[in-house]
Amino acid sequence: xxxxxxxxxxxxxxxxxxxxxxxxxxxxxxxxxxxxxxxxxxxxxxxxxxxxxxxxxxxxxxxxxxxxxxxxxxxxxxxxxxxxxxxxxxxxxxxxxxxxxxxxxxxxxxxxxxxxxxxxxxxxxxxxxxxxxxxxxxxxxxxxxxxxxxxxxxxxxxxxxxxxxxxxxxxxxxxxxxxxxxxxxxxxxxxxxxxxxxxxxxxxxxxxxxx
Numbered sequence: 001x002x003x004x005x006x007x008x009x010x011x012x013x014x015x016x017x018x019x020x021x022x023x024x025x026x027x028x029x030x031x032x033x034x035x036x037x038x039x040x041x042x043x044x045x046x047x048x049x050x051x052x053x054x055x056x057x058x059x060x061x062x063x064x065x066x067x068x069x070x071x072x073x074x075x076x077x078x079x080x081x082x083x084x085x086x087x088x089x090x091x092x093x094x095x096x097x098x099x100x101x102x103x104x105x106x107x108x109x110x111x112x113x114x115x116x117x118x119x120x121x122x123x124x125x126x127x128x129x130x131x132x133x134x135x136x137x138x139x140x141x142x143x144x145x146x147x148x149x150x151x152x153x154x155x156x157x158x159x160x161x162x163x164x165x166x167x168x169x170x171x172x173x174x175x176x177x178x179x180x181x182x183x184x185x186x187x188x189x190x191x192x193x194x195x196x197x198x199x200x201x202x203x204x205x206x207x208x209x210x211x
Contacts, residue, residue: 006147013153013154021166026193032166033189034111036174041111047167048164050159053125058152060129074126078126093189
């Protein structure tokens, strides 16, 4: 086993996972949204979405990295669906009521489903794995089979931990947020989601123009 190669890929996965975890995007916005509306458990479930979205993409990207690069129509469809979903969720942010003090009966499974769906419809996730993560893992797979596994595991673990910590911070401050501030933060989440929806739409249009 090439320990040096395994550790270097693990370090790369850790670094990229932290960056992706703190980078503003649809999933992070959804984590904040669910934390503010459903509490820490809802935010944590949303943050766990990459396990069920990025996980399968790790395997698929190894096999389909070169194929997807020549099939922009696939990303166009994903971009359009993502834009529509984020637009819907963004508009809803303007009408969400502040959470009650008792969050014990909140159905956090819906938060998890929304997190998974948000990530599945985010074309940037596919772009990352098919054009960055996949080729990177494929380049060392023959030399050291454990290196891609180390990369994928450290990436997924670090991105989930970072987003969970962000959910924790927002949950800790939620009780000290006034109703107007609460609505303002959720409105910013809504604006962010609408902005991302516009970005996805533009990406679909740009890909269409390139066909």
